[in-house]
Amino acid sequence: xxxxxxxxxxxxxxxxxxxxxxxxxxxxxxxxxxxxxxxxxxxxxxxxxxxxxxxxxxxxxxxxxxxxxxxxxxxxxxxxxxxxxxxxxxxxxxxxxxxxxxxxxx
Amino acid sequence: xxxxxxxxxxxxxxxxxxxxxxxxxxxxxxxxxxxxxxxxxxxxxxxxxxxxxxxxxxxxxxxxxxxxxxxxxxxxxxxxxxxxxxxxxxxxxxxxxxxxxxxxxxxxxxxxxxxxxxxxxxxxxxxxxxxxxxxxxxxxxxxxxxxxxxxxxxxxxxxxxxxxxxxxxxxxxxxxxxxxxxxxxxxxxxxxxxxxxxxxxxxxxxxxxxxxxxxxxxxxxxxxxxxxxxxxxxxxxxxxxxxxxxxxxxxxxxxxxxxxxxxxxxxxxxxxxxxxxxxxxxxxxxxxxxxxxxxxxxxxxxxxxxxxxxxxxxxxxxxxxxxxxxxxxxxxxxxxxxxxxxxxxxxxxxxxxxxxxxxxxxxxxxxxxxxxxxxxxxxxxxxxxxxxxxxxxxxxxxxxxxxxxxxxxxxxxxxxxxxxxxxxx
Numbered sequence: 001x002x003x004x005x006x007x008x009x010x011x012x013x014x015x016x017x018x019x020x021x022x023x024x025x026x027x028x029x030x031x032x033x034x035x036x037x038x039x040x041x042x043x044x045x046x047x048x049x050x051x052x053x054x055x056x057x058x059x060x061x062x063x064x065x066x067x068x069x070x071x072x073x074x075x076x077x078x079x080x081x082x083x084x085x086x087x088x089x090x091x092x093x094x095x096x097x098x099x100x101x102x103x104x105x106x
Numbered sequence: 107x108x109x110x111x112x113x114x115x116x117x118x119x120x121x122x123x124x125x126x127x128x129x130x131x132x133x134x135x136x137x138x139x140x141x142x143x144x145x146x147x148x149x150x151x152x153x154x155x156x157x158x159x160x161x162x163x164x165x166x167x168x169x170x171x172x173x174x175x176x177x178x179x180x181x182x183x184x185x186x187x188x189x190x191x192x193x194x195x196x197x198x199x200x201x202x203x204x205x206x207x208x209x210x211x212x213x214x215x216x217x218x219x220x221x222x223x224x225x226x227x228x229x230x231x232x233x234x235x236x237x238x239x240x241x242x243x244x245x246x247x248x249x250x251x252x253x254x255x256x257x258x259x260x261x262x263x264x265x266x267x268x269x270x271x272x273x274x275x276x277x278x279x280x281x282x283x284x285x286x287x288x289x290x291x292x293x294x295x296x297x298x299x300x301x302x303x304x305x306x307x308x309x310x311x312x313x314x315x316x317x318x319x320x321x322x323x324x325x326x327x328x329x330x331x332x333x334x335x336x337x338x339x340x341x342x343x344x345x346x347x348x349x350x351x352x353x354x355x356x357x358x359x360x361x362x363x364x365x366x367x368x369x370x371x372x373x374x375x376x377x378x379x380x381x382x383x384x385x386x387x388x389x390x391x392x393x394x395x396x397x398x399x400x401x402x403x404x405x406x407x408x409x410x411x412x413x414x415x416x417x418x419x420x421x422x423x424x425x426x427x428x429x430x431x432x433x434x435x436x437x438x439x440x441x442x443x444x445x446x447x448x449x450x451x452x453x454x455x456x457x458x459x460x461x462x463x464x465x466x467x468x469x470x471x472x473x474x475x476x477x478x479x480x481x482x483x484x485x486x487x488x489x490x491x492x493x494x495x496x497x498x499x500x501x502x503x504x505x506x507x508x509x510x511x512x513x514x515x516x517x518x519x520x521x522x523x524x525x526x527x528x529x530x531x
Contacts (some may be wrong), residue, residue: 039466041293045180045473048466067180070475073214104226106482 002095006033009103018090024099025049025085035101042086047071049085050078052100060093075106109157121145126153130161131168131441132193134297138512143456146170148443155430160335162297163193166418166437167430172448172469174428175440178419180474182209185419185438186451187476192515193418193439194295206367206476216360219344223271223337224480232270236487239266240494247526252503252505255524259491260376267487268368268406269482273336274319285312286369289362296515312365313358346427371413372484374518376491377508378411379403381522382458384504389460397496404488405459410458410469415443417472442469443517501527 001016006028008014018027028036028049037048044067054060061083064072068087072078085099117134121144129149136142149156149170156168169175178185190196190207205216222228243262247253261283269279291300316338323338333339341347341360349359383390393399418436424431432438435484446469453462471478478484497504502505508522 001459039471040176040468041464042472043176043180043473045176046477047469070182070210070214074217074221074475074477076227078220104482106226 002090002092002097004089004090004094005096005098006031006035007098007100008033008035009101020091022058022090023086024051024088024090024097027090028085032103035105036085037081037105038086042088044068044071044087047074047084048103048105048106050084051083052079052081052102053083053088054098054100055081057094057097062099075102077102077104077106079101112486118221119456121148126156127158128250129156130158130440131156131170132158132161132163132166132297134512134514137514137517139508140399140510142415142443143447146447150444150448155428155432157430163276163294164437166193166439166442167432168438169427169438170444171428172445175442175445176471176473177427178438178440179417179472179476181425182475184422184425186422187213187417187419189417189420191417191476192290192295193416193437194292194297196295197292202359202362202498204363205465205474207359207469210475215346215477216356219347220337220364221479223335223340224354224483226482229336229482229486233486235270236267237490237494238493239263242330244494249526249528252523253524255502255522256373256377256382257521258507260519261490262375263376263487264373266367267483271337271368272319272364273323273334273338273481274510278315280310281315281369282309282365283369285362285375286365289527290370290516291513296513298511298513298515309358309362312362313354316358316361317351320357326517327473337361367478368480368483370518371478371480371514372487374410374413374511374516375411375484375488377519377522378413379407379488379492380524381503381504381508382407382410383502386458389458390501393492394496397493399460400484400489400492400496402462403492404466405465405521406458406460406462406466407488408470408484409446409452409465411517412443412446412468412470413517414470415515417476419449427489442472445469453494498529499526500529503527 004016014033016031016046025038025042039048040046053057068084072082088099118141136145151256154171169178186209187207188209196202205213243259253254265279265283268282269276285308288300290296291298292305304355324342327333333343347401393403418437419435421432421436449455471481503525505523505525509520511518511520
């Protein structure tokens with residue numbers, strides 16, 4: 001199992017364990033982490049699983065695809081740490097990853 | 107075509123008796139007579155990627171299953187939103203351009219300019235005002251007697267909201283839904299019944315009104331006034347859209363888009379929510395016992411109503427979808443109204459179940475880069491409306507079948523007679 005930490009916008013911390021191969025959005029939903037709507041169910045089509053990943057983890061999390069970038073462009077809350085959680089596969093190198101949640105999903 | 111455009115012609119046959127290759131899902135009578143559920147059910151089962159050779163809107167593909175719609179909607183490399191997103195083509199003598207019907211990169215900059223006005227952060231600042239206005243509308247309704255919910259509540263509420271985000275003269279706010287209705291109501295666009303001359307005059311009035319507002323706001327800004335937070339001011343403040351007034355087709359098109367986007371959608375979902383609570387009284391009881399279900403109920407209503415039936419695309423290259431070859435240049439209609447009833451993805455899709463699992467996973471807002479920009483505003487208006495309804499009323503009784511809009515695009519209501527029963531105090 002891989003250990004992940006989700007931090008809500010209000011500071012509340014959720015430590016969860018996820019099986020390798022799942023995605024970050026599903027890991028949050030499976031563990032009842034609030035703040036991720038996942039309106040499209042993980043198809044990179046709605047932008048409502050927006051999260052912030054510390055830049056030091058960016059290499060391990062992989063590069064966002066063109067379609068993910070296009071969806072992220074639509075959220076006014078986007079910054080250089082923005083990713084869509086459904087597009088990040090949970091693998092061993094991400095053990096210990098800290099994920100911050102935005103105040104609002106778009 | 108004449109036959110199709112007559113709302114009084116009630117001769118729609120049984121869905122199973124029409125030859126499959128002749129089924130025309132663009133026929134507006136399917137919507138005004140609420141016959142679309144059986145037609146779409148058959149097409150989803152027997153020919154989910156459905157080609158119609160001949161229709162008043164030319165040949166077109168109908169995409170009817172949930173997963174296929176997501177595949178098309180998210181593939182903007184192959185499926186272009188240009189030149190227009192309704193099934194018919196706009197008249198060449200009245201050019202309208204807007205970002206819902208633009209591909210990247212132009213789409214991205216124009217949308218980004220106006221997105222902030224409906225971003226959740228700003229909406230939370232508007233919540234108190236919206237609640238107050240909804241409260242006034244509800245408090246002034248007649249009790250225990252028949253009236254039209256559409257005009258008294260749904261239209262009034264959405265016009266007030268649009269007037270707020272446009273900073274539009276409050277006393278003229280009824281022009282906004284009028285312009286919206288007539289813009290989408292052209293026979294050649296949606297099978298609607300708008301008169302051409304009246305429509306042109308209305309769009310002309312809209313263009314002049316907004317140009318005047320644009321110049322007034324620009325003059326105030328130059329005179330050193332703080333800019334107000336509204337759509338026109340945001341467009342004037344953004345380098346990418348600042349000179350849009352010099353591109354009349356884009357100027358009118360984008361403002362028209364924002365009016366239509368904020369009008370029919372929320373209005374018809376509000377009316378639909380009252381109808382649904384009458385058709386499924388057990389769900390109203392659930393809601394009364396647990397008002398925490400309101401946000402979930404709002405998503406369920408938006409799915410069940412699907413206030414805009416479809417968006418259309420043009421294939422930019424050949425594409426194989428579910429075994430059918432869509433050719434470059436073909437017109438493709440993504441029927442959200444059908445995907446939201448797809449039994450393969452949604453259990454008991456014709457039923458309203460306010461605590462349904464994965465309730466937010468519906469197609470009413472579209473998917474991909476053209477996904478509805480005002481989704482959070484729409485959801486908020488519905489949520490507050492129901493929070494305020496539950497405080498005041500025991501029931502809103504629908505007295506007879508509502509009259510529905512004759513259009514293949516706007517899935518909504520012209521009139522719905524109701525009687526409001528106050529809570530016993």
